[in-house]
Amino acid sequence: MEQQTFYYDNKIVKLFAYATILWGVVGLLVGLIAALQLAFPIFNFNLSYVTFGRIRPIHTNAIIFAFVGNAIFTGAYYSIQRLLKARMFNDFLSKFNFWGWQFIIVSAAVTFALGYTTGKEYAELEWPIDLMVALVWVAFGVNMIGTIIKRREQHIYVAIWFYLASFLAVAILHVVNSIEIPVHFMKSYIVYAGVQDAVVQWWYGHNAVAFFLTTPYLGLMYYFLPKAANRPVYSYRLSIVHFWALIFIYMWAGPHHLLYQALPDWAQSLGVTFSVMLIAPSWGGMVNGLMTLRGAWDKVRDSAILKFMVVAVTGYGMSTFEGPLLSLKNVNALSHFTDWTIAHVHIGGLAWNGFLAFGMLYWLIPKLFRTKLYSDKQANIHFWLGTLGILFYAVPLYWAAFTQTLMWKEFTAEGILAYPNFMETVTQLIPMYITRVLGGTLYFTGAILMVYNLIKTIQSGSIEENEEAHAPALAETSKLRLAGETIHRWLERKPVQFTIWIAIAVIVGGAVEIIPMMMIKSNVPTIESVKPYTPLELEGRDIYVREGCYTCHSQMVRPFRSETERYGEYSKVGEFVYDHPYQWGSRRMGPDLARSGVVTGKMYKTDSWHFNHMLDPRKMVKNSMMPAYPWLIKDDLSTDYTAKKISVMQTLGVPYPEGYAEKAVDDLKKQAETIAAGLKANGIDVSPSKEIIALIAYIQRLGVDITKQAGEVKAETEEVVIDFTPLTDAESVTAGEAVYVKNCVACHGAAGNIDGTGLVGPALFDTIYIHGNTPNDVFKVTSEGVPAKGMQAWKHLLPKKELDQVVSFVLNYKK
Amino acid sequence: MKLATHYLQQIENVDIFPIISLFIFMTLFVLVVIRAVTADKKFIEDAKKMPLSND
Structure with a gap:
């Protein structure tokens, strides 16, 4: 067969690698600011552009779409060309993909800081940028599929299946979750409402994790891990099975983000079942990755690259085990709305996405620049800083999650909430949040070290932007199945049909989940009294x-x-x-x-x-x-x-x-x-x-x-009979003061305050009480509350004993 | 959107959806496993070496 000469496009890989490094540093830095804001609110700077509510989407989007996104493109553009023995389909599309993506990232950061957001997590971008994302993403897909069509290699390696599935699924998810009607250039309303919007959003949110943070990364793993270890993947058969199972099941599991929430039961059960099933294909990937190193674990000791990859794959295994665990309704009852979720995603983000990207960069940059890594020692230091960083980040957050959820759910022997003041459950977490900042700083320091190491490496080498390669042209084979050829193999060499099958697998799950949701009548019972907003x-x-x-x-x-x-x-x-x-x-x-x-x-x-x-x-x-x-x-x-x-x-x-x-x-x-x-x-x-x-x-x-109307409730409380004698012993009064400081100060001012200006409630330490001066009157107003003015009925919030003590404290206070 | 909603509302027992889907998945899964297990050994070995064979 005639040898053909062609050139790999290394320049585009280099550009994406630079962008990965840059946005990685930026994304981590913004995350560090967000962590500081939660530990010390002063870091919100009283400035609208940098409050936590705007910083958080900047952080999540920077990490997911800027850092991980560029890492995916880096690895994909490098491996696609080599696995298919062809230059990328079209140089213009490659450049458009690169510059378009960077333009989107910058627009996202600017618009989020300015407060332009759709308010849907990980899909906060407003409609003009959404359109841009769709355009650039399609350019990537066309470029990839075009390269597959003009390839010089018969079989399409499994890594590319993962890239293909990612491209298709993300395209579908992005479009369905971004159908919005513009109000003006930077404001739109999503077409879905309430529960439908929630289901579509978490179908998207869950699968953004699946098809942006997971499947393309599995593609990278299947290429770069064998490369770094210099041995083939453990089981190619396993990779076939876990690929199809993974892309098929992932789409169904979205509702596990909405357990015990206002969602029909069948949808919740569907989400739980498929989430549990997901363990199998996910661990298929992890096992395949780790077992690739069987018999070669000694290499891991010497190679920082393999160390990064081993921790990455282990992190993947841990978070894909934890994910189904969190999807069980009884675990979710505890974990949801707490830091458990945050810890969970950071095991995935810091270990799987971060470390695999670092490992890939340490392997790829010296390769591209035809040199050796500037310092192996620094890469090893980076590895240990990063690993410690992950631990210092995650462990305190798990601790915080357990602490808070147990405090939220604790009842006293009298049957009332043990911590009725929400703030108490937050104050407990501050030390953990400070430790998290330390974890983030360690991880960030490691990344900075990598930047230095890679810059030094780049300076010591030179890149061949168009690298010459040779391969025979692909032999013309019949479009029909050959004798003895299995259907799967036949499909694999027919890129278009193969792509369509992947699309079908991905769509079925999504359709099953979402279509019934559109049937408003049976799934969203309307409530007569619910009216539109003024x-x-x-x-x-x-x-x-x-x-x-x-x-x-x-x-x-x-x-x-x-x-x-x-x-x-x-x-x-x-x-x-x-x-x-x-x-x-x-x-x-x-x-x-x-x-x-x-x-x-x-x-x-x-x-x-x-x-x-x-x-x-x-x-x-x-x-x-x-x-x-x-x-x-x-x-x-x-x-x-x-x-x-x-x-x-x-x-x-x-x-x-x-x-x-x-x-x-x-x-x-x-x-x-x-x-x-x-x-x-x-x-x-x-x-x-x-x-x-x-x-x-x-x-x-x-x-x-x-x-129900306020009047109806009031009628019930009129008849309460109070018989209260203030306690006078010093112990009770001191205890009462503690109760006062904890619960009453926010509205009624410090103990002894007699000036009501600027307070929400009246001052309590002057001589006149609005609702009567007898001990019974004061007790009644405390215990039953004044709902119309915002005074709580404290009998629901404090044990009888503490109620007695706090009223006694106020009445006994020397006026 | 309304058009689809209208016709979907006519479907009774929507909970059959997940059951059908589970069935579809199981069928596909079994087929994929059979294909993977019976795949030609030489082909599998060649495919495995793909990332290592070129540079």
Whole structure:
């Protein structure tokens, strides 16, 4: 057969490798800032662009799409050419892929900092950038499939199957999860509402992990691990089986992110079953990776590259075992909304994605630049810094997760919450968060060391941008199956058919999960009393999305006693039918807000409390880690697009009356004036045109629709008979003071305070009580609360003994 | 979207979906296992060496 001469494109590989290194450093640094913000809120700098709510999506997107994304392209562009013995299909597409992707990354960082977000995790990009992503991604796919078609190698190696599956699945996921209707150039509403949006989002979110962080990386593993170890993969048969099983099952497991949430039971069960089944193909990959080194483990001792890869594959095995574990309903009941999830993804991110990328770069850069690695010793130091970093990151977070979830769920012997004050469960975590910063710093230091090492390596060598290679042309074979050829082998040499089969495998699971969700009638029962948001509330909701409140606050009360006791009535599917996008959240750094507007509820706070809290959270809640939002008070609410927003909502099926869009701004102003007037009555002078008014309107709307009228509850409490004699012994009074400091200071000021200005509640240490001066009156108001004003019924939150003590403390205080 | 919703609403017993899918998966899985196990030994050995054979 005639030998053909062709040239590998090494320049594109080099560019992607540089981008991987650059964005890796940036992504880790932003993550470090986010970790610092959670340990020390001062690092939010009172500046809108860098608050945690905006930094967190920058971090997650930078790591996933910038660092890991570029690492995938680096490895894929290198290995595809060599495995297929062909230059990439089209140089322009390669360049477009590279520069387009970098442009997307920069636009993402800038727009997130400016607060442009769709509010859907890992899919926060607004619609113009979404379109750009689709375009660049398709360019990558065409370039890859084009190369497969003009290949000089009959068989398509398993690594490329993984790249193909990744390309197809990500394309489908991205398109389905980004169907949105623009309001203006940088604002859109997703077409799905509430539970449908949640299912689509987590079908996407789960499979973004699968087909962006996992399958392309398995492709890299199947190429670079044999390369680094210089021995073939353990079992090619296993790779065939685990490839098909993995891409088929992954698509079904999405609902495990929504267990015990407002989701039909059959969908939850489907998610759990397939998540458990996922262990098998995932471990197939891990076993294949680790067993490749059988009989060659001595090499691992000397090679930093293999060390990185072994820990990466082990990390993959650990997180794919932990994932199904977290999908079991009884484990999820404990783990969800805690740091367990964060620890879990970082085992995957730091070990599997990070370490495999590092291992690949340490192997690839010297190869490309035809030289040796500048320092093996430094690479080994990097390995140990990184490994320690992972441990110092993950262990404290597991500890934090167990601590917090157990505190949330603990009840006293009297049957009330042991830690009714949410802040207590957060304060406990701060030492763990500080340790996490240490872990992140170690990992980051290792990465910096790698940058130095690689720069030195690059300086010592030179790259051949178009590397000459020779291979015989592919013999023409019949399009039909040959005698004795198995169907799978026949398929493998027919790239287009092969691609279609992969697409079918991927689509079936997604369709099964999502299609029934569209059947609103049987799966999303509507609730009569649930009404669309008012224009002001809608604008407030958009501010809530803009500031990334969902990164720390959930809006989903699960049907557990520990949650209904703390937050109120559990969430129903029908409550969210007008939520574009849904805002259930995935982590509770702060309390759930689903019932924050219910005046008689446990979460209710007054308008003035919210105002002061946004201005300075630590003034209202001691030790709070929430950022301050002074700009909400300074900035005017833009109503330029209010009418447009209402009409887009109408297009999406939200039942505003015909022609309401024109009247929306008038209604908005009316409601804003009412709220501003209420704040003024409480001594807060703020113009009704400010953003804070809209946000307060939204928060006070949450949960209202399905709650019974305040009057009905009041009637029940009128008849309570109180017989209370203050305790006078020093022990009880001291104990009472401790209770006061823990629970009452936030609203009523420090012990002894007689000046009510700036406080949410009245001062308690003057001589007059609003609701009566007798011990019985004071006790009653404490125990039953004043729901209309935001005073809690403390009999639900404190044991009788502590209630007695705290009232005694207040009454005995020397006035 | 509405068009699809309308027709899907007519389907009774939507829970048959997951069961059918599980069946599809099991069938496919068994076929893939059979193919992998019965694959030609020489072919498997050649495929395995692909990353190492060129540079």
